Amino acid sequence: MDNLLYIVKTINDFVWGPYFLITLLCGAGIYFTIRLGFVQLSKFKIAYRRLFGSFSLHGDAAGKDGMTSFQAVATSVAAQVGTGNLVGASTALIMGGPGAIFWMWIAAFLGMATNFAEICLAQxxxxxxxxxxxIGGPAFYISRGLGGKFGKILAGFFAIAIILALGFMGNMVQANSISSGFSSAFNVPQWFSGGVLALICTIVFIGGVRRITRVAEKVVPIMAILYVAVGIVIIISNISAVPEMFLLIFKAAFNPSAAWGGATGATIATAMRYGIARGLFSNEAGMGSTPHSHAAAKVKHPVEQGVLGIMSVFIDTFVVLNITVFVILTSGSVEFIDGKATYVGITLVQQAFGSFLGVNAGYSFIAICLFFFAFTTIVGWYYFGEINIRYLFGKKGIRVFQILVVCFVFIGSTQKLDLVWELADMFNGFMVLPNLIAILILSPIVIKLLKDYDDKREYNVNDYIKS
Incomplete structure (x- = not known):
């Protein structure tokens, strides 16, 4: 087992290193940002209006004919906002220093354009x-857009990778975060938390897309508002530390030794690697996951849904993830003893919130938030996996998939998951490659689509799909 863990870690060091996926993802983001005329800026106002104009906790029930635009973005954010916004943010801080946060922002800004392109193609x-x-998503625009044997093979590879990465291993990791959080905060046995979680998941999964979207559109806004509100109160209570925090982030982005006496040992390359990799892991732009929910949205023009991809990345990184980072940095919770961080991972987040709420209340509040973040991610990732099961096997494979996911959720709640974390990262990387190949090849379609939208030309899908 140790040998397998070493092999997978070695693969991940390359796959998620600065010379492969990070370069490809950032390169794709730069390409789409330029070719789409900085769409994340030019269409941000429209995106904002569309998101909050369609905001509702009581939308029409989703069905075979799709879901509302808000339900689609809620399901997308449900998948994006998870343990990465808490654990990923704190890990990037400790491993890459505060400068890693600057590179997270850069990755998210570029990722907005990439996510816009993915969603337009999915529509x-x-x-x-x-x-x-x-239904829709990368497997569909890869196979139908690229066509031929190459398209089918690449689409099949993507579908298998996302089922393994998110449906199985990723959901084991999310379930483990929930059971571990409740164990440390409330002394609840992990097997008990896992059993309750597996039961809730079964009820939601069996309800299909109708129940999944109902859960997403209600839970996501509430959990995000609660977490952000408490975070803002803590940041305001430490308002005098805010200017110094921003100065530290910008300084450390280009001079990591300027932070914390160089205790992290981070270099600029390290700050970039952890910042960009953790940022992309959190907002999932370019990975091909969130387009699945956006594809089912009922809109008159793909761009109307594509702009909401810009907002989902913005909410994930510039709102939720930033709240975590700002609370940690303004509370002064980062400590080093002999070059080693006193608090790491979720404990660092709990300590930071506990500095204002009190230790017990801080641990409990973060455990509850983590439950909702991780649970909605499980629901979103299950939905993405189901779509790819439908692509590969049709509806006959869904029940088996549901049973397997519930089993993986329970098992994940009770086990140590070092290997599973690494395997999830590896298959996440395997998802990215075919998706990036497809969206770059199909980029002229997205460019034409946006131009036609700006020129107010009537949308006809046949104008963009090759006969």
Missing amino acids: IYKTKDDSGHI
């Missing part, structure tokens, strides 16, 4: 499965 190439459900 263009969406279709109906054998039971009449409207």
Whole structure:
């Protein structure tokens, strides 16, 4: 087992290193940002209006014909906002120093354009499965957009990778975060938390897309508002430390030794690696996961949904993840003894919130927030996995998939998951490659689509799909 862990870690060091996926993802972000005329800025106002104009906790029920635009973005944010916003942020801080946060911002800004492109393609190439459900995502725009044997092989590879990465191993990690958080905060046995979580997941999964979207559109806004509100109160209570915090982030981005006496040992390359990698892991831009929910949105024009991809990345990184970072840095919770951090991972976040709420209240509050963050991510990732099961096997494979995911959720709640974390990272990387190949090849379609939208031309899907 140790040998397998070493092999997978070695693969991940390359895959998620500065010379492969990080370069490709940032390169794709730069390409789409330039070719789409800085769409994340030019369409931000429209995106804001569309998101809050369609905000509702009581939207029409989703069904075979798709879901509302808000339900789609809520399901997307449900998947994006998870342990990465807490654990990922604190890990990047400790491993890469405060300068890593600057590079997180850069990755998110570029990722907004990439996510816009993914969602537009998912809308263009969406279709109906054998039971009449409207579905779409990378597997569909890869196979239909690229065409031929190459497209089918690449699409199949993506579908298998996302089922393994998110549906199984990723959900084990999320479940473990929940059970560990409740164990440390409330002394609840991890097997008990896992059993309750598995039961809740079963109820939600069996309810299908209708129940999944209902959960997402209600839980996501509430959990995000609660977490952000408490975080803002803590930041305001430490307002005098805010200017110094921003100065530290910008200084450390280019001179990591300027932070904390160089205790992290981070270099500029380290800060970039952890900042960009953790940022992309959190907002998932370019990974091909969130387009699955956006594909099912009922909109008149793909760009109307594409702009909401800009907002989902913004909310994930510039709102939720930043709250975590700002609370940690303004509370002064980062400490080093003999070059080693006193608090790491979720404990660092709990200590930071506990500095204002009190230790017990801080641990409890973060455990509860982590439950909702991780649970909605499980629901979102299950939905993405189900769509790819439908792509590969049709509706006949769904029940088996549901049973397996519930089993993996329970097992994940009770085990140490070092290997599973690494395997999830590895298959996440395997998802990215075919998705990036496809969206770059199909980029002229996205560019034409945006130009036609700006020129107010009527949308006809046949104008963009090759015959």
